[in-house]
Every structure is written in structure tokens, then in C-alpha cells.
Amino acid sequence: MSDLKLKIAFWNYDRTQALADGTVKIDGVDASFENTRIVSEIFERMIRQCEFDVSELGLTYYLRTLDFDNPPFIAIPVFPNRCFRHSAIYINKSSGIQKPQDLAGKTVGEFAMYGHDAGVWPKGILSDEYGVTPDQCRWVIGGLDWPLAPIDFIPRAQPANVNVTWAPEGTDLGEMLETGAIDALISADVPKCVLNNSPQVARLFPDYESVERNYYQQTGIFPIMHTVVVSKELLAQHPGLAQSLYQGFCDAKDVAIKQYKTGMIFNNMGIMVPWLSQLLAEDRFLLGDDWWPYGVEANRKEIDTFLRYHFEQGLSKRWLTCEDIFVPELLGT
Missing domain, CATH: 3.40.190.10 (Periplasmic binding protein-like II)
Structure with missing residues (x-):
């Protein structure tokens, strides 16, 4: 049986590079990957035309699609973009x-x-x-x-x-x-x-x-900006796909983490940032060895806080929960 062909879009991140360059494969998937000049172009193409099967979306962009008459996407707990603000x-x-x-x-x-x-x-x-x-x-x-x-x-x-x-x-x-x-x-x-x-x-x-x-x-909050969404119709047709996608993104992130850790042996000389190894050591001390976690439970506080803010600021029609926005089979991650 041939692998499922999927179009996947995300920006040019170190934590997704191993997917884009083929170092990491998604089980059962023959994926083509697309990037754009600015990440909001991915959002627009996904929301206007459902141009991709799997796509990075800003959290607020995704949450606002839930107000559509027939919301086309559901998220997996992958967070390619997060930043203190x-x-x-x-x-x-x-x-x-x-x-x-x-x-x-x-x-x-x-x-x-x-x-x-x-x-x-x-x-x-x-x-x-x-x-x-x-x-x-x-x-x-x-x-x-x-x-x-x-x-x-x-x-x-x-x-x-x-x-x-x-x-x-x-x-x-x-x-x-x-x-x-x-x-x-x-x-x-x-x-x-x-x-x-x-x-x-x-x-x-x-x-x-x-x-x-x-x-x-x-x-304990490391603010989350973006998540990854999948076509609901596609998931209905292919049971188990959400887990395979989630695992692929996790594996790609693990490759990036290993590269940074290994780079510390050589003082990260491949990157033109002085004292980068010291910064990485400080970040790992504060944020933990997996300083960029995926999954619901490791990020529930960040997600719940964003969902509260989104409602309080009048951007959601109701106060959403993790159970409202993520694929059910990945709620235990």
C-alpha cells in the first residue's frame, strides 16, 4: 500500500527542518513541504483555499476559524512558534x-x-x-x-x-x-x-x-504563538494519521535539540552567535532539557491562559478548552 500524499506547510524553523530536508519521515506519509516569505501567507492560503492538508496556523487565526459555520480544521498539540512577549x-x-x-x-x-x-x-x-x-x-x-x-x-x-x-x-x-x-x-x-x-x-x-x-x-508559562492544524475531513478518512503527524513533528524537534546539545561540545562554532553555548545552558537550566515541549499536558497552562485571554478580549464567542481545540486522541499527550 502506497504512502498517503500530503501537502504540509510551515515556516523555516530549526525544529521543523528535519522534516523539510527528509531526515525525519512521517510514518505512512509521502509529504511535500512548503514555506513562504512570511508565515502569515501560509495562514491565508490555508484559511482561504484549504490549500494544504496540514499547516501551521497562528493560535488566534485557528481559534477564529472555529466560529465558521463548518470549521474545517482541528489542531494537533504541536507548537512551532512560541515567544516571550x-x-x-x-x-x-x-x-x-x-x-x-x-x-x-x-x-x-x-x-x-x-x-x-x-x-x-x-x-x-x-x-x-x-x-x-x-x-x-x-x-x-x-x-x-x-x-x-x-x-x-x-x-x-x-x-x-x-x-x-x-x-x-x-x-x-x-x-x-x-x-x-x-x-x-x-x-x-x-x-x-x-x-x-x-x-x-x-x-x-x-x-x-x-x-x-x-x-x-x-x-511556568512559555507563551505559545502558533499550532499545527489538520483537515478534519482528512483525519476522518485516515484513522491514526493525527498520531503519525504528531510523532513526526516531535521527532524533528528532537533532532534540533540534539544538534544544539552536541554543538555545545564544539562551542557551537557553526553559528555566528558569541556565547551561544552559555545562553543555551542558561535556558536549559530555567526551561528544562526539552525547552520547547509539544503535547497537551506539558502546555496546558499556556493553552488555558491563552484561551482565557482570547475570550476575555472578546476574540472568542465562548471560553474554549483544550478539549474543544485538539484532536481527541492526542489529549493525553
Whole structure:
């Protein structure tokens, strides 16, 4: 019996490279892999045309598809993108913002859409830890240093009690931050003015690494941004496929982890990052030997927290659970 042919799409990550280059095979699957210039292009092609059988999707993108009349996807507990997000909040130095509470009453830009994955987390953290809720700010949604087509392929939920406007297409929120047209910015991507060390801008948390490490020590949360979804119809036709896909992604991640661990023997000379081995040692000490876990149970706190934030921020019609969003046979992973 021939292997099942599948089209699989994800961005160019070290933890998926072993799948893309054929080092790791998915049992029973003849896979072709696709990448794109920016990861949101994968999201759009998957949601608009169901172009892939298996695809990376931002968590909020996936959750919003659950509001479709006939949701086409279900997730497996694989998380190819995760990132601490205190560092995603930027301020104009003339805005009077000295501490998180000062964001109340300010105009805040947000990259791409209201409630992108890297926006849900900071908003939730600001609310939980500092008492600053989204309704206390004015929000302007737009792009950064290159023209960004409107994210119009998923529901653009907007709470009635939150002031949200959209900047004209092609607007650069980074430029608006630098000139003071907005007071602050939340963005997955780093704006050019920050990369260029503009004296007009800064991060809300200048020592963000220490803040984020302390956040992990206090909460145990390593924020998840993206998951992997599969066509529901495909899974119905091929029992056991979800487990094979999950195992393939786990095996590929294990290859990347082994490469980093082995690289420490040779001081990771193949990568142009000074003191990388020390950073890896510090991360393993804090996050554990598997510092990028897959599976439901190892990530339940992160997932439950994101699902709560998503509901509290008016992005989900109801408060979802892990049982609502993942393949049932993988809930015990």
C-alpha cells in the first residue's frame, strides 16, 4: 500500500527542518513541504483555499476559524512558534509612559490586526499583572516597514467597549511610534526605528530578558504563538494519521535539540552567535532539557491562559478548552 500524499506547510524553523530536508519521515506519509516569505501567507492560503492538508496556523487565526459555520480544521498539540512577549511592547519616550500602568488612556498601535497572537499575550499580561485592560486604551491597527494587505480572511472580532481604528493601508506604525502619532506599539515584529536605535523610542521593559525570565519563574508559562492544524475531513478518512503527524513533528524537534546539545561540545562554532553555548545552558537550566515541549499536558497552562485571554478580549464567542481545540486522541499527550 502506497504512502498517503500530503501537502504540509510551515515556516523555516530549526525544529521543523528535519522534516523539510527528509531526515525525519512521517510514518505512512509521502509529504511535500512548503514555506513562504512570511508565515502569515501560509495562514491565508490555508484559511482561504484549504490549500494544504496540514499547516501551521497562528493560535488566534485557528481559534477564529472555529466560529465558521463548518470549521474545517482541528489542531494537533504541536507548537512551532512560541515567544516571550514583554519585549513586544514599545513606547515613544515623549509619551509620558514610565511604567505599564501609564498605558491607560494612551493610543497604542497593534501590528496586523486587533488581537494578533503577539498582541493577545501582552494584553493579557498587562491586565493580569498591572491592571491595564484593553478598554483603557485607544487602538490603531496597521502594518510596519512594508505594505501589509488587510487581514480579512478571518473574522475581525472587536469588543464593543474597546476603541479600535484601522490605519490606512501602507501605514507604518513604527514611523507613527517614532513621531509620536501613537504613544506605544505592540507587535510581533520589531519596528525599524527600534532596530535602528532611534532615540525617540524604547521598550516598555528595557531589561526585558530579566523580566521575561522572572515571568517564567513565577508562572511556568512559555507563551505559545502558533499550532499545527489538520483537515478534519482528512483525519476522518485516515484513522491514526493525527498520531503519525504528531510523532513526526516531535521527532524533528528532537533532532534540533540534539544538534544544539552536541554543538555545545564544539562551542557551537557553526553559528555566528558569541556565547551561544552559555545562553543555551542558561535556558536549559530555567526551561528544562526539552525547552520547547509539544503535547497537551506539558502546555496546558499556556493553552488555558491563552484561551482565557482570547475570550476575555472578546476574540472568542465562548471560553474554549483544550478539549474543544485538539484532536481527541492526542489529549493525553
